[in-house]
Each structure stands twice: as structure tokens, then as C-alpha cells.
Amino acid sequence: MGSFPSSDPLRSITQAEISSFLLDGVVHLPEIVNKDWLDLIDSALKLMLTEPEMFADLTALGSDLNKTQDSTVLTDEGVKGGRFLSGVDHWKEDEIFAAFAKISPLPSIVAELMNSEKVYLYEDSVLIKEPGTAERTAFHQDLSYFHIEGENICTVWAPLDDVDSETGGVVYLRSSHKSNKVFKPNWFVVNESLPGTEGMDLPDIEISDEKLDLIQFNTKPGDLVVHHALTLHGAGGNSSVSKQRRAVSVRYCGDDSTYKIRPGTPKKLHHENMRTGDPVVDHPDCPLVWG
Numbered sequence: 001m002g003s004f005p006s007s008d009p010l011r012s013i014t015q016a017e018i019s020s021f022l023l024d025g026v027v028h029l030p031e032i033v034n035k036d037w038l039d040l041i042d043s044a045l046k047l048m049l050t051e052p053e054m055f056a057d058l059t060a061l062g063s064d065l066n067k068t069q070d071s072t073v074l075t076d077e078g079v080k081g082g083r084f085l086s087g088v089d090h091w092k093e094d095e096i097f098a099a100f101a102k103i104s105p106l107p108s109i110v111a112e113l114m115n116s117e118k119v120y121l122y123e124d125s126v127l128i129k130e131p132g133t134a135e136r137t138a139f140h141q142d143l144s145y146f147h148i149e150g151e152n153i154c155t156v157w158a159p160l161d162d163v164d165s166e167t168g169g170v171v172y173l174r175s176s177h178k179s180n181k182v183f184k185p186n187w188f189v190v191n192e193s194l195p196g197t198e199g200m201d202l203p204d205i206e207i208s209d210e211k212l213d214l215i216q217f218n219t220k221p222g223d224l225v226v227h228h229a230l231t232l233h234g235a236g237g238n239s240s241v242s243k244q245r246r247a248v249s250v251r252y253c254g255d256d257s258t259y260k261i262r263p264g265t266p267k268k269l270h271h272e273n274m275r276t277g278d279p280v281v282d283h284p285d286c287p288l289v290w291g
């Protein structure tokens with residue numbers, strides 16, 4: 001690997017932040033990663049976007065699944081038609097994404113929050129909502145998309161832009177990881193379960209539901225939001241005229257993780273060789289990144 005910014009976080013994690021992660025199932029860690037890391041990811045992503053086939057257009061998927069709904073949003077200035085683009089496993093192809101997932105401050109932060117001696121990289125995802133994107137991120141639970149189970153599984157959401165409720169900040173249902181319910185995965189832009197999947201039907205949660213204890217953070221590049229894999233979360237569209245909302249999610253598992261092959265959930269190649277109950281150990285497709 002080339003030369004990269006420091007693997008050390010910019011500051012320590014406080015006891016209150018660890019408690020929030022454990023109790024709420026999510027924590028916002030402001031100003032914890034050197035912005036040089038995000039600048040590197042920003043440039044790698046801009047290059048990747050010159051090859052749009054690397055990304056799924058979830059706006060097109062949303063229109064297909066929900067033919068009755070206009071999948072564009074009209075902002076005050078009349079801008080509409082932004083796309084929700086998503087890609088996965090960029091760390092396998094791109095040196096900068098690999099470094100961010102493996103040797104940036106992320107693995108040590110995750111180890112501390114989860115109190116896990118070992119941390120394995122499960123995958124990364126890119127989530128872009130262009131200005132004027134109508135597509136919401138339907139409420140879901142990450143675990144149901146992963147072929148693993150265990151206590152120590154989480155997602156680190158790293159924004160590349162300033163993000164707030166206007167541009168589609170992620171909204172979390174506080175303490176929903178404590179219910180121990182496993183829900184079916186959905187199509188991500190509509191609350192319709194993936195066919196053939198197991199689990200409970202997801203409740204249809206609206207981000208504006210004031211009766212629920214929903215939390216959303218205003219974030220900047222250099223901040224991280226870490227959530228437990230059982231925490232329910234979703235996001236609105238991006239109704240701004242000119243502000244991008246780009247983020248990278250890096251997903252990790254720790255000490256007690258075992259494979260659990262979930263019927264109907266899309267598999268990665270190496271999952272074909274795994275059986276439910278096999279412990280997660282260092283593997284080229286799920287490498288040990290801490291411990």
C-alpha cells in the first residue's frame with residue numbers, strides 16, 4: 001500500500017460515546033478522523049464515477065418497484081431528478097478504499113466501541129444522493145443483509161459532504177437494536193421485502209413520525225456515525241438544489257461472529273464456501289483488520 005494519513009483517531013472516544021453506542025445502538029463521533037482520509041476517498045470516488053456501471057441506480061429501481069409514485073422531487077428552485085447511486089465492495093478494487101477500511105482510524109474505533117479484540121472487514125458501500133433525489137432509504141436493519149450473526153457487528157457511516165435533514169441525513173430508531181428482532185431485508189428504496197428472505201416483516205417507519213424516538217445527526221466530513229447491525233435506520237431524499245450527499249459505509253464484525261447463510265439475501269462469492277455456524281476468521285474476502 002502507498003503512503004496514507006495516520007491510523008490514529010484525532011481524539012479519544014469518550015465513555016459517554018461508548019454508552020450511547022451500547023444504549024442507543026448508534027453514536028455520532030464528531031471530528032474524529034483526519035479529513036485527509038476523506039479527501040482521498042473523495043478523489044477516488046470522483047474517478048470511480050467516471051465508470052457509472054460500478055454503481056446501481058436505486059432511483060431507477062425505486063421507479064420500477066413503485067410505478068405509481070413520481071420518483072423525482074421538485075425543490076424550491078425547481079431542480080428535480082437527482083439519482084440515488086450505490087456501490088459495494090470498492091475496497092476489493094481500489095487501494096484508497098482498501099486503506100480506509102483496513103488501516104484508517106476506523107478499525108480501532110470499532111474495536112473500542114464494540115469492546116472486541118478482533119475486527120474483520122465485512123464490506124464497504126457508497127451511498128450518493130444527488131441534489132433533487134426523491135428516493136428515501138427505506139427503514140431497514142443491516143444484519144438481515146449480512147451472512148453473519150453475533151453481538152459485535154456494526155456499520156460506520158462516513159460522510160463526504162456536510163449532511164443534514166435537508167440533504168438526507170440518516171435517521172435511527174433509538175435502542176431498536178435491543179429488541180433482538182431480526183427483520184427481512186427490503187429493496188432499500190421501498191419497504192417491500194426481498195423475495196424468499198426470512199425474518200419478521202419490517203414496520204413501515206416514516207422519518208417524520210414524531211411518536212417514535214428517532215435520532216438524526218448533522219454531520220461533516222471527519223465525523224463518523226456508528227450503528228449496531230440490529231439498529232433500524234432509514235433516510236429521506238435530498239431536497240437541496242445543489243448540495244450532494246455522499247457517504248461511505250464500512251461494515252465490520254468482531255469477536256463472536258459466525259457465518260449465517262440467510263436464504264434470499266444476495267451472497268458474495270466466498271459465502272458459497274461457508275456454512276452456518278462457521279466462525280468468522282481471517283479470510284481474503286473478510287480480512288482481519290484489528291487484533
Ligand SMILES: O=C(O)CCC(=O)C(=O)O
Nearest residue numbers: 127137142155235247249
Ligand atoms: O446513507 C443512507 O441513505 C443509508 C445508509 C445505510 O443504510 C447504511 O449505511 O447502512
